[in-house]
Amino acid sequence: MKIAILGAGSVGTNLHHAFETKGIKTELIHARPLTDPTAERSYSEAVRLPQADIYIYAIADQALRDVISVIHAPKALHLHTSGTMPIDVFGEDKPHAGVLYFFQSFSRTKMIDDWSSIPCFIEGKNIDDVAAIYSLAQNLTGHIYEANRHDRERLHIAGVFANNYSNLMFRIAADLLRDTRIPFEALLPLIDNTAAKVHSMTPRDAQTGPAQRGDLAVIKHHLEVLRTMDNGQATSNNLRGFSAEEMCEVYQLLAALIGKKHNHPIPPTGQQ
Amino acid sequence: MKIAILGAGSVGTNLHHAFETKGIKTELIHARPLTDPTAERSYSEAVRLPQADIYIYAIADQALRDVISVIHAPKALHLHTSGTMPIDVFGEDKPHAGVLYFFQSFSRTKMIDDWSSIPCFIEGKNIDDVAAIYSLAQNLTGHIYEANRHDRERLHIAGVFANNYSNLMFRIAADLLRDTRIPFEALLPLIDNTAAKVHSMTPRDAQTGPAQRGDLAVIKHHLEVLRTMDNGQATSNNLRGFSAEEMCEVYQLLAALIGKKHNHPIPPTGQQ
Numbered sequence: 001m002k003i004a005i006l007g008a009g010s011v012g013t014n015l016h017h018a019f020e021t022k023g024i025k026t027e028l029i030h031a032r033p034l035t036d037p038t039a040e041r042s043y044s045e046a047v048r049l050p051q052a053d054i055y056i057y058a059i060a061d062q063a064l065r066d067v068i069s070v071i072h073a074p075k076a077l078h079l080h081t082s083g084t085m086p087i088d089v090f091g092e093d094k095p096h097a098g099v100l101y102f103f104q105s106f107s108r109t110k111m112i113d114d115w116s117s118i119p120c121f122i123e124g125k126n127i128d129d130v131a132a133i134y135s136l137a138q139n140l141t142g143h144i145y146e147a148n149r150h151d152r153e154r155l156h157i158a159g160v161f162a163n164n165y166s167n168l169m170f171r172i173a174a175d176l177l178r179d180t181r182i183p184f185e186a187l188l189p190l191i192d193n194t195a196a197k198v199h200s201m202t203p204r205d206a207q208t209g210p211a212q213r214g215d216l217a218v219i220k221h222h223l224e225v226l227r228t229m230d231n232g233q234a235t236s237n238n239l240r241g242f243s244a245e246e247m248c249e250v251y252q253l254l255a256a257l258i259g260k261k262h263n264h265p266i267p268p269t270g271q272q
Numbered sequence: 273m274k275i276a277i278l279g280a281g282s283v284g285t286n287l288h289h290a291f292e293t294k295g296i297k298t299e300l301i302h303a304r305p306l307t308d309p310t311a312e313r314s315y316s317e318a319v320r321l322p323q324a325d326i327y328i329y330a331i332a333d334q335a336l337r338d339v340i341s342v343i344h345a346p347k348a349l350h351l352h353t354s355g356t357m358p359i360d361v362f363g364e365d366k367p368h369a370g371v372l373y374f375f376q377s378f379s380r381t382k383m384i385d386d387w388s389s390i391p392c393f394i395e396g397k398n399i400d401d402v403a404a405i406y407s408l409a410q411n412l413t414g415h416i417y418e419a420n421r422h423d424r425e426r427l428h429i430a431g432v433f434a435n436n437y438s439n440l441m442f443r444i445a446a447d448l449l450r451d452t453r454i455p456f457e458a459l460l461p462l463i464d465n466t467a468a469k470v471h472s473m474t475p476r477d478a479q480t481g482p483a484q485r486g487d488l489a490v491i492k493h494h495l496e497v498l499r500t501m502d503n504g505q506a507t508s509n510n511l512r513g514f515s516a517e518e519m520c521e522v523y524q525l526l527a528a529l530i531g532k533k534h535n536h537p538i539p540p541t542g543q544q
Contacts, residue, residue, distance in 0.1 A: 084490075084493075103458070103461075103462065104461070104462075104465075105465070105480060117461050118461060119458040119461060121454070121458075143458065143461075145453065145454050145455075145458055146453060147452065147453060147454055150452070151452040151453055151454055153493075153497050154448045154449055154451075154452050154454070154497070155448075155449065155452070155454055155458070156494070157448055157494045157497060157498065157523075158444075158445035158446075158448040158449050158459060159445070159459070159462055160481055160482065160494065160523070161441045161442075161444045161445040161448070161522075161523075162441060162442055162445035162459050162462055162463050162466070163462050163463070163465075163466045163480070163481065164479065164480060164481030164482075164483065164484070164526075164530065165438075165441045165522075165526045166437075166438035166441040166442065166463070166466055167466055167469075167470070167475055167478055167479055167480075168475075168479070168526055168529065168530055169433045169434060169437045169438040169441065170433075170434055170438065170470050170475035170478075171475040171476055171479065172430075172433045173430035173431070173433040173434035173475075174430075174474065174475050174476070176426045176427075176429055176430040176433070177426060177427065177430050179426075180419065180422070180423040180426050180427070181417065181418060181419060181423055182393070182417050182419055182423055182426070182427055183417075184470075184474070184475075186375070186391045186393075186415065186417055186427070187430060187431070187434050188470070188471060189375075189376070189389050189390060189391060189415075190375065190376075190431055190434055190435050191434050191435070191438070191467050191470065192467055193376075193377070193435075194434070194435045194438055194439055194467070195463050195464055195466070195467035197439075198439070198442050198456075198460070198463065199460060202446065202456070203439055203440075203442035203443040203445075203446050203456075204443055204446070206439055206442075207436065207439055207440070207443065208377060208435070208436060208439075209432055209435065209436030210432065210436075211436065212436065218356070221356075221425075222428070222429045222432065225425050225426070225429060226429065242529075242533075246529060249525065250433075250437075250525065250526070250529065251429075251432070251433075253521065253522065253525055254436075254437045254440055254522070257440065257514075257518060257522065258436065258440055261514075
């Protein structure tokens, strides 16, 4: 079985490394967008390839259609690795096609060595394609889920909340400790515990804190402390820190939302 | 050295268990608020105690002053375990006093066996008290920080962001996957990775995602998907799920905040 990986960005180079580690030979082909001056050479390199059985397009969303269009291999299995692009980016000239979406942050400078816990979301044009993609993914991970475009969209947004926005909460927490004698690392056991808890209970059951208890006195006190924090360290449009106003706005919105879900209405000012 | 722990709630019973495990004998005394019918017996039990060298008041904030007032031991070291109460809750009749605040969620039904990574925040009336409290805490953990009331207040709010609010993000993510074929456990590697990253880099450097990149097209698309999600599963005042409006409001506020900190202004609707 011959696998060609088109695209030598972070996903392509990591996939190449991963398959090679498993003893599966792959060709890694630099496929750059058409606007790139080296594109002509790269595309002709791809077109001149001896036919492969599987083509994996690890290409930026915007360039995907262009690169797919230069490959002519109707019997091969064609896969893209994007969480957002639909399966129908592969036209009728590619009857065997699908999606191989690994849900992880990749970097070109640090190869991932252990893929076994990385979730992989797959979709295929037909049931045989799904089976073939499943079997390909199984070389790298045991966590494979079928997911159509609608599911992948939800997953992408869920990832923004679970990763980007929880990280923002850690940032605000770090900022709150900046003018104290307490280093950020003092929060790490709590952060680890919060992540560990949702392995064994639902996030809803894991919810604690003043808003979950409806403790208006503590919420009011926290908002008072936050309001006094504009001590010059943070201006509202500053890369470093958060302003009192920004912290109060986030605190209030999230406290109110938790309160509502636990039948404890929390007034906007935190007042009783 | 004789240690008396007043209060057999979750903190008191866990402290009792922890000291006993370390071979340090402690007396655990049920000390209940005065409103409790069993209070009289409990208080007299406390008062009748042979004098201890250290009294640890693991008592609810509201009852702390009352319980402290019945103990007469001017030479002993008196410590409370609250993150929010000031040190001056101990009057002049208790010249040796301070705070021993373990930053962890305790439960009365499941004793903590390994205290070594739990951060402990201490404060003392004078330098000798600080040294004595430090040496007491050292029996249980290597992570001891001096923190005055101002620092403990900040810490408490930081904990709300780092724990309660990041957990809320996991809840919203779980809700987004509910009508898909993707189980919540598919998000666990991402959640673990997000927590692990801030062990080796600052949360600010760990920030990724569409708002950090200023990717308005993705943000706009996410908001469009979120707006269509009111599919009857969630009503705005429902314990189970989040409404489209609630998810959009959180998404927009947090995307705008991240965008601002990375010099990518994000308009309220996500429109370009």
